[in-house]
Amino acid sequence: MPDAPAIPVERARAAFLEACALDVTTPKPGNVSIRSPGHGMQAAQFLASADASLDALFARGARVGQRILDAVTRTRAAVGCNTNLGIVLLVAPLAAALDEAGARPVSEEAWRAAAGDVLSRLDVEDARLAYRAIALANPGGLGDAPEQSVHAPPTIGLRDAMRLASERDSIARQYANGFADLFDTGLAAYREASARARDAAPEIANQIANEIAMLNVFLAFLGGWPDSHIVRKHGLPLAQSVTLVAREQHARWRQTRAAPRRPASDAQLDAWDDELKARAINPGTSADLAVATLFIARCVEGSG
Structure with missing residues (x-):
């Protein structure tokens, strides 16, 4: 294999x-979209x-914690609220891993290994910067913990701090397990949906195929385990x-x-979307995981 x-x-x-962009062009139950x-x-x-966060996340040579803080700071200045903290926390180490690879060949497996190396080197300074970002974004309930709360200076590295939260937060779990949920569950759902869409209708437009893939990934995550954002806001039983x-x-x-049809055409998903929003239930963590998965998939596909 070359x-x-x-x-x-x-x-x-x-x-x-x-x-x-696919995050908001694809209607996903409970999430914000262009249509809903x-x-x-x-x-x-x-x-x-x-x-707003693009340049910070892909700042060449920047440490992970600095990427996170700068991305959140610029986002806050642009929109005045927390829209992308989870996405930033997921993408920053992945971008740092690509940054280190430079012009060297990067397979999916090599990227995953490089991301693991980046995670293994996260230190107290990365934790300090990331804690500042989380406090600035001010997501309800995130960072409140008996150990290494973001409201106090960290005493351990960022990955170790994330490990402490990994059982209750799916984004923290990616730091602990080396993005296993993205590379395994997420990419499998992406590829399954992409293949089925194009096998059923080879002429299908890329945008429609990508929306179908995004929705399939999102539902795979939301149906895989309780969404962390819902748990924090509403408790584990409801999640x-x-x-x-x-x-x-x-x-x-x-x-x-x-x-294949546009995901927006599904009446039952549309009705569930209305119900979730009426009850202020937002599966935000599942959406963040889906965005990070699509980022990986589009990078890998686009490099071929």
């Missing part, structure tokens, strides 16, 4: 913006946040009930897709 090509920074930056605002936010704020519904909806949606 070596994988390099993933240039220009491709990575474009892939990040593509993934963030919610939770006091509009799709335009998410697009502005992606633009578990949403997970069960997501599994049912995901299975139904996959079975009824004899021909």
Whole structure:
């Protein structure tokens, strides 16, 4: 098998913006989209946040903690609220791993290994900077913990701090397990949906295929385990009930897709979206994981 090509920074930056755009062009139950605002936010704020955070996340040579703090600071200045903290926390180490690879060939496996190396080197300074970012974003309940709370100076490295939170927060778990959920669950769902869409209709437009893939990844995460954001806001029992519904909806949606259609055309998912937003239930962590997965997928595909 020939070596994988390099993933240039220009491709990575474009892939990040593509993934963030798909986040709001794809209607996902409980999440903000162009067609369905919610939770006091509009799709335009998410697009502005992606633009605002781009340079910070892909700042060549910057440490992970600095990327996180600068991205959140610029986002806050642009939109005045927390729209992308989870995305920033996930993408910063992945971008740093690509940064280190430079012009060397980067396969999916090599990128995953490089990200693990980046995570292993995260230190107290990275934790200090990331804690400042989390406090600035001010997400309800995130960072409140009996050990290494973001409201006190850290005494351990960022990865170790994330490990302490990994059992209750899915984004922290990616720091602990080397992004296993993204590279395994996420990419598998992405590829399955992309292949099914194009096999059913080879002429399908890329945008529609990508929206189908984004929704499939999101539902795979939401149906895989309780969404951390819902747990923090509403408690574990309600989050578990949403997970069960997501599994049912995901299975139904996959079975009824004899021909590709835009995700927006699914009436049952639209009704569930309305219900979740009426109850102020936002599966935000599942969306963050989906965006990071699409970022990886678009980078890998675009480098071929």
